[in-house]
Amino acid sequence: MRRKQLASWGVNLFLTLGSLIALFPIYMAVLNSFKSDGEMFRSFIALPESISFANYIEAFTRLDMLSSSLNSATVSMLGILGILLCASLAGYKLSRTPGRLSGFLFLLFIASMLVPFHSIMIPLTRMAKALHASGSIYGLSFIYIGLGVNMAVFLYHGFVKSIPRELEEAAYIDGCGELKMYVKVIFPLLLPITVTIAILDFLWIWNDFLLPLIMITDTSQYTLILSTNVLFGEYNKEWSLILASLVLTAIPVLIIYAFFQRYIMEGITEGAVKG
Amino acid sequence: MVQKGYRKYVSLLAFVAPAFILYALFLLIPTINGLYYSLTNWNGLNPSYQFVGLDNFIELFTEDPYFLDSIWFTLKYVVCMVIFQNVIALLIAVLIESRTKSKGLFRTLFFMPNMLSLIISAFMWTFIFTQVFPQLAERTVLTFLGQAWIGDPKFSFLAILIVSLWNGVGYMMIIYLAGLQGVPQHLKEAAVIDGANIYQQFWHVTLPMITHAITICLFLTLNGAFKVYEVVYGLTGGGPGRSTQVITMNIFEEAFSNNYRYGYASAKSVILFLIVLVFTVIQLRLTKRKEIES
Numbered sequence: 001m002r003r004k005q006l007a008s009w010g011v012n013l014f015l016t017l018g019s020l021i022a023l024f025p026i027y028m029a030v031l032n033s034f035k036s037d038g039e040m041f042r043s044f045i046a047l048p049e050s051i052s053f054a055n056y057i058e059a060f061t062r063l064d065m066l067s068s069s070l071n072s073a074t075v076s077m078l079g080i081l082g083i084l085l086c087a088s089l090a091g092y093k094l095s096r097t098p099g100r101l102s103g104f105l106f107l108l109f110i111a112s113m114l115v116p117f118h119s120i121m122i123p124l125t126r127m128a129k130a131l132h133a134s135g136s137i138y139g140l141s142f143i144y145i146g147l148g149v150n151m152a153v154f155l156y157h158g159f160v161k162s163i164p165r166e167l168e169e170a171a172y173i174d175g176c177g178e179l180k181m182y183v184k185v186i187f188p189l190l191l192p193i194t195v196t197i198a199i200l201d202f203l204w205i206w207n208d209f210l211l212p213l214i215m216i217t218d219t220s221q222y223t224l225i226l227s228t229n230v231l232f233g234e235y236n237k238e239w240s241l242i243l244a245s246l247v248l249t250a251i252p253v254l255i256i257y258a259f260f261q262r263y264i265m266e267g268i269t270e271g272a273v274k275g
Numbered sequence: 276m277v278q279k280g281y282r283k284y285v286s287l288l289a290f291v292a293p294a295f296i297l298y299a300l301f302l303l304i305p306t307i308n309g310l311y312y313s314l315t316n317w318n319g320l321n322p323s324y325q326f327v328g329l330d331n332f333i334e335l336f337t338e339d340p341y342f343l344d345s346i347w348f349t350l351k352y353v354v355c356m357v358i359f360q361n362v363i364a365l366l367i368a369v370l371i372e373s374r375t376k377s378k379g380l381f382r383t384l385f386f387m388p389n390m391l392s393l394i395i396s397a398f399m400w401t402f403i404f405t406q407v408f409p410q411l412a413e414r415t416v417l418t419f420l421g422q423a424w425i426g427d428p429k430f431s432f433l434a435i436l437i438v439s440l441w442n443g444v445g446y447m448m449i450i451y452l453a454g455l456q457g458v459p460q461h462l463k464e465a466a467v468i469d470g471a472n473i474y475q476q477f478w479h480v481t482l483p484m485i486t487h488a489i490t491i492c493l494f495l496t497l498n499g500a501f502k503v504y505e506v507v508y509g510l511t512g513g514g515p516g517r518s519t520q521v522i523t524m525n526i527f528e529e530a531f532s533n534n535y536r537y538g539y540a541s542a543k544s545v546i547l548f549l550i551v552l553v554f555t556v557i558q559l560r561l562t563k564r565k566e567i568e569s
Contacts, residue, residue: 015367015370021441025399025402026388028402028403029399045411094287102287105295112298112306115302116502118504118522119306119544122544143301147301207394208392225394228394232401242402246398261383
């Protein structure tokens, strides 16, 4: 029994050390974002002498982080709403319609999940220019819908299978039209998977770097990650500001994680097991 | 409920149209266009371009050492990621699964880095590598931390791996945890009664029962590792020189920062797509076969 207890202690120690490593960079970034550059170089590890939000205030005033935060939020919101609307319509109908055409369309959606983004980014910039979708966050949202529906259609398609058809048949007999049925009967039932998709897509769009990088050139349209990138690329790195903007970018994501952890983990295993 | 004839198609198309149109515009057509551009000498600025057949593909394999270097470097990265990401994630998952009270807490902590985007992770770690570690090496006993993590190609490869693993392990851990929960308790108990020790239990009971999770994780790691971009961009930018340039970065440079040779860069992205496809198909074949056996 003694040996077993010892082993259990060892496992606890290992896991604790491991999670400290996992937390260390985040902790360092948050801690030092409250210090001035000078205080930082005296010691990175020490607690800040006083909690000062000077770096954050400067990030907001000098770097216009407010507008890039709003841009990030707008793109994420529009992208998610568009994906949820388009994909739930398509996923529901494809799942309920037997036949070759619907099978082919579904296959087309899921096969595209294998295409690497880097393989389409060049033709995509040209397409976006032709459609006047590049250069603004609104165009960017539409591109996100186009790139994100395949995964969402796949998840909705699988979820709809678990909904009994009797409900729709009953509504149909009561004289319910198709669109009304979707709005009143189907969509409410899709809520669990809708939440999962919304969260996964939020994490994707909010955290995405490459697409905004190639689409957005005007600084007024920058997303939070693009602003951080510009700041980071400057020759004379002002770490105090960089850390503040890193933390600002990370906060919404960590809040979502705190509240919806269960959905995120379920979404991952769900997507993985079915794929 | 069963609709007849054309009405069925009309309603199918009406429901699918919004998703399909955006999907076609921004994903399907660009995919097809990319294949076509790879056979042309389009340079992005010039409106006219010619069909050049396979010239681009011949050039990139015979006259483009930087591209071949980036393929080798990426392969090296992929091999390391496939091994370490899965071994570490599985180890952590097994250990967490053996806990009772602290299970949830450890799962939350280990998964947290995965919430941050790769580019933010890379920026954060650049701060750690270039500022915090040198100070720690100077003032404490942890002198091994004082390396040129970003400047020396040998260490920058290690740095890229560390950040990728730090960010990615949690994701795989979640999938392994789900797999481990599916291992029936009575099998483990039967093995214990038969006198199996912990390692035998793991090799002969647990591992065969989670081959499906292993297949998925290998697939995801392979698929993701070939497309690595943000971590390298954020940490080294491909440098020093081109010593840490990955395939995606080479494509990006060709298309957007150097010479705008869109046709040639498209040929490179077709190669990337094919590499990913071939490796994942082989991997799925191999591991699926194992799954059926067990």
